[in-house]
Amino acid sequence: MGQSMVDPTGNIVLSEPTRVTLAPGFYKIDYEVSALTMTPTFIQVTPFYNGAAHIEFGIYFMTAVERSSAFGAVSMIIEVPSATPFTLTFNTAGTVRECTLTMTIVKLRRSQS
Template sequence: MAYMQQFANASPISFAPAATDPTGHIVQTSVTQVTLAPGTYFVTYNISAILEAAGYLQITPSYNGRAFLEYGVYDRVASASVGVSGSSSFIAMVPEETTFTLTCNTDAAVRDGAMTMVILGLHTSES
């Protein structure tokens, strides 16, 4: 899922799927949300953007009813019109159906934002 956009402070990042999950366990339910069925998932995402002023960009994944700062991406720049980027990968344990989002926080205007995300359902001995 990827395309260029402006990331807005305190807002979820929108995306468009490049592929759909034929099992129905991973379903895009809005332009900013993915619903995950109970299970175990490998999540990886990459973010890049240009900050119009000196400042920071923080991206935080949320699921299971809470934000996971430890899986977030943070970058800071000291000048205007400088690129920021980062990536994160993690295993998400989902005990019950949940909504997954990536939320942007920034203190500067953001342009040319790009996000690529992959969510893979993992087979476990319980599934």
């Protein structure tokens, strides 16, 4: 992953090339994945945070022919009760080329009531 903007508050930190560390709070996360498959296969992308995989926010698609394009997008709001790493696991049984990931993470503010 790469970072287009550093969070000046330190709540969202690209701590490793494949891992974002989130401080406690609520976050809106959008991500999309596109890929070109060279053989009939499946692709599964699963987010991992708060110590567990979250398949309910995952992307799964299957291609039935050679040289297929695949795309999936997810938008979610999550609660992070304590600092947690956020990662996306990419699984496939076939050959995938030209894969891209775009992800946006925004920390939500609580209203002052």
